[in-house]
Structure formats: C-alpha cells, structure tokens
Amino acid sequence: MILVTGGAGFIGGNFVLDWLKIPSNEAVINLDKLTYAGNLATLESLEGDSRHIFVHGDIGDKDLIDRLLVQYQPRAIVNFAAESHVDRSIHGPAEFIHTNIVGTFHLLESALAYWKSLEGSAKEQFRFHHVSTDEVYGSLSLTDPAFTETHAYEPNSPYSASKAASDHLVRAWFHTYGFPVVTTNCSNNYGPYHFPEKLIPLVILNALNSKPLPIYGDGQQIRDWLFVGDHCSAIREVLARGKLGETYNIGGWNEKANIDVVRTICTILDELKPRVDGRSYAEQITYVTDRPGHDRRYAIDAGKIERELGWRPAETFDSGIKKTIEWYLDNPAWIDGVVSGSYRDWLKKQYD
Structure with missing residues (x-):
C-alpha cells in the first residue's frame, strides 16, 4: 500500500479518488489533519472501501507517523500535506512554517528511519514523492522563458518560501x-x-450567488493552469518511473491572465446557467487592491516530464474549465458543506 499525506485536501483528495478508481492499485493510508481545507465529504464515495484507510493526524506528529509506517509497511509516501494559500500566508505565516517546513522535516525523519529498516526489494523499491509548487521559482516577466527544473529558487511570499525550504530538505x-x-x-x-x-x-460561486467577482489589481497576473486530474496522472508516472533525486515540473501548457480566466468562466456560466435578468456574469467583475508582493507571471516548462516519462496533459484549459464549472453546478451539497461561517469571515477580511 501507499501512504498519502494531505489526502483530504483538494489535490490530495483528487489523487486518492483517482488512485482507487484503478482496481489493481494498492490500498491507501490517508493521513490528513483536517484543517479548514481538508474535507472528508470529498472522500464520501470511498465509504466502505477497504482499500481506503483514513487517519486523522498531523505530519509533524512523529510518534504517529512512526506507528503508521510500522503497522502498514507502505512501499511509498506521497506528501501533499501543506498550507497552500498565499493570502493566508501573508496574514499568518507561522502555520506555514510549522506545517510546510517543520512538518516536512519530521515526516522525512520518520520515513528515513523506516526506509533504513527495510531490506532487499522493499528497500530498493521504496519512494518518497514530495509534491511542491512552481511558486518557489519566483516571478517572471512577460518575455522570460518558462520555469525549468534548473531555475533558481526565488520565493516571494511566506507560502512559497516555506515550500522552497521543504524542497531543499x-x-x-x-x-x-x-x-x-x-x-x-x-x-x-x-x-x-x-x-x-x-x-x-x-469566481464560480460568487457569480452564482450574485456577488462581486474580485480581481486583484489590473487582473493581468499570468498563471499556467493545470487540471487536477492531469496532475494526478503525472504524479502516478513520476512515482512509478521518475529518476531518484530528480525534480519534474508539471504544467498544463495553459498560460492565462487572471482576468481572462474570469471572463471565460462568465461566458461558460452565461451558457450553462444564465442569470435571471439575462445579463452577463461579467458585469459582476470588481477590481480590488492588489495583494502585497503579488508575482506577475508563472509559467511551467513541462518538457522534461514529457521527454523522460512520456507524460503530457490530456485537458486543454477550455475543456478543463468547462468540466470544472459543470462539477460545481452538479454538486451543491458539497459546496453547502464547505461554505461555513469561518469561510465567510475569511472572505470578508480578505476582499472587503
């Protein structure tokens, strides 16, 4: 079996669901702290599946990790566990240092001791897969080439700095x-x-609830957008065939300015769920003060993983964003469970 940390979060939860869709895949020990972004409702379809073993806990709890490794003897660890929201890291960086740096250190210490205890093929086949972000590379100008795996680390937020530190560990x-x-x-x-x-x-939820669609600054911050299902397939490939000690950039080959992403969402919603008054959701776009240290552009060169492992994303941005919007339209119960009072307080603090 494999141990997945942060497996009730967004990417980790999608990975667990994707992994267990394949009948031949091993069982998953799913360790998650269940912070605000961890949601067991994401894993509801796995209820009763003996291949999914959920454990509520923290990667920084060395005693717990040691017990899990001894009890279940996983052949791999996939580490998604992280605080990941830049805005939250600006308001409260301490939790990011605790989880992303100190937590990763404790996880590595436990995993190293476990690996040393293995013998033969079990030791030879063991893998520790660390999932990180392009934000560790800093910011690009409009004319700079995309980030490659050899790009210097230049993190610009408490979040990206904490992830860069974990990568170095x-x-x-x-x-x-x-x-x-x-x-x-x-x-x-x-x-x-x-x-x-x-x-x-x-933006999807605010549009449907007749609320402003907040855009930082001029909305021209550019990001490469990767459909989460494509990310999961790439992780499977790297875990299976990636070269030890190597880094692989995973991107969608989809650079988009934030304002263009929002306008695309509005256009699709205009088609799938028109406003009652017949007007476009784009009329709800509102520009707000830019956040401190906002990186202007990220872009991933995912050529290495394609050359070495044959992976390339299956979704274009147009196909992936439509699937995403349709999912949110079809799953109001999941949304209602997430949009709690504490979440509304956070939005008010951030965007008012």
Whole structure:
C-alpha cells in the first residue's frame, strides 16, 4: 500500500479518488489533519472501501507517523500535506512554517528511519514523492522563458518560501542519506473539490450567488493552469518511473491572465446557467487592491516530464474549465458543506 499525506485536501483528495478508481492499485493510508481545507465529504464515495484507510493526524506528529509506517509497511509516501494559500500566508505565516517546513522535516525523519529498516526489494523499491509548487521559482516577466527544473529558487511570499525550504530538505535527505526521493513542482491546479478561496471556485460561486467577482489589481497576473486530474496522472508516472533525486515540473501548457480566466468562466456560466435578468456574469467583475508582493507571471516548462516519462496533459484549459464549472453546478451539497461561517469571515477580511 501507499501512504498519502494531505489526502483530504483538494489535490490530495483528487489523487486518492483517482488512485482507487484503478482496481489493481494498492490500498491507501490517508493521513490528513483536517484543517479548514481538508474535507472528508470529498472522500464520501470511498465509504466502505477497504482499500481506503483514513487517519486523522498531523505530519509533524512523529510518534504517529512512526506507528503508521510500522503497522502498514507502505512501499511509498506521497506528501501533499501543506498550507497552500498565499493570502493566508501573508496574514499568518507561522502555520506555514510549522506545517510546510517543520512538518516536512519530521515526516522525512520518520520515513528515513523506516526506509533504513527495510531490506532487499522493499528497500530498493521504496519512494518518497514530495509534491511542491512552481511558486518557489519566483516571478517572471512577460518575455522570460518558462520555469525549468534548473531555475533558481526565488520565493516571494511566506507560502512559497516555506515550500522552497521543504524542497531543499527533501533534496538534502537524498544527497546526504541516499534517501529515495522524487519531487514535483506543479503550476496552478483547478478542478472538482477545490476549496472556494482560490480564484476559480471563488469566481464560480460568487457569480452564482450574485456577488462581486474580485480581481486583484489590473487582473493581468499570468498563471499556467493545470487540471487536477492531469496532475494526478503525472504524479502516478513520476512515482512509478521518475529518476531518484530528480525534480519534474508539471504544467498544463495553459498560460492565462487572471482576468481572462474570469471572463471565460462568465461566458461558460452565461451558457450553462444564465442569470435571471439575462445579463452577463461579467458585469459582476470588481477590481480590488492588489495583494502585497503579488508575482506577475508563472509559467511551467513541462518538457522534461514529457521527454523522460512520456507524460503530457490530456485537458486543454477550455475543456478543463468547462468540466470544472459543470462539477460545481452538479454538486451543491458539497459546496453547502464547505461554505461555513469561518469561510465567510475569511472572505470578508480578505476582499472587503
């Protein structure tokens, strides 16, 4: 079996669901702290599935990790567990340091001791897959080439700095101890089960609820957009065939300015669920003060993973965003369970 950390969050939850859709795949021990972004409702379809073992806990709890490793003897760890929202890291960086740096350190310590205890093929086949972000590379100008795996780290927010530190720890454990790691740095994910503080789900839900669609600054911040299902398939490939100690960038080959993403969402909603008054959702777009240190452009060069492992995203942005919007329209119960009082308080603090 494999151990997945952060498997009730957005990307981790999608990965667990995707992994267990394949009958031949091993069982999953799913460890999640269930912070505001962890949602067991995402995993509701796995109820009664003996291959899914959920454990409520923290990657920083070394005693718990040690017990899980001894009890279940996983052949791999896939580490999604992280605080991941830039805006929250600006308001409260301490939790990001605790989880993304200290938590990753404790997880590595436990995993290293476990790996050393293995013998023969079990030791040879073990993998630690660390899931990270393109934000560790900093910001690009409009004319700069996209990030490659050799781009210098230049994080610009508490979030990206904490993830950069975790990446360095993983690299150090490989070079110092020979610990069998692979790292992936992904671009902006979107898709089903996304907590609605991030741009795409926030815009979808605000549009449907006749609320303003907040756009930071001039809306010309450019991101590469990656459908979460494509991200999951890439992780499977890297986990299975990635070269030890290597980093693989995972991107969607879909650079879009934030304002263009929002306008695309409005156009699709105009078609799928028109406003009662017949007007366009684009009329709800509102520009708000830009956040501090907002990176202007991220762009991923995903050529290495295509050359070495044959992976390329299946979804275009147009196909992926339509699937995403349709999912939110079809799953009001999941949305109602997520949009709690604390979430509304956060939106008020951030955008008013």
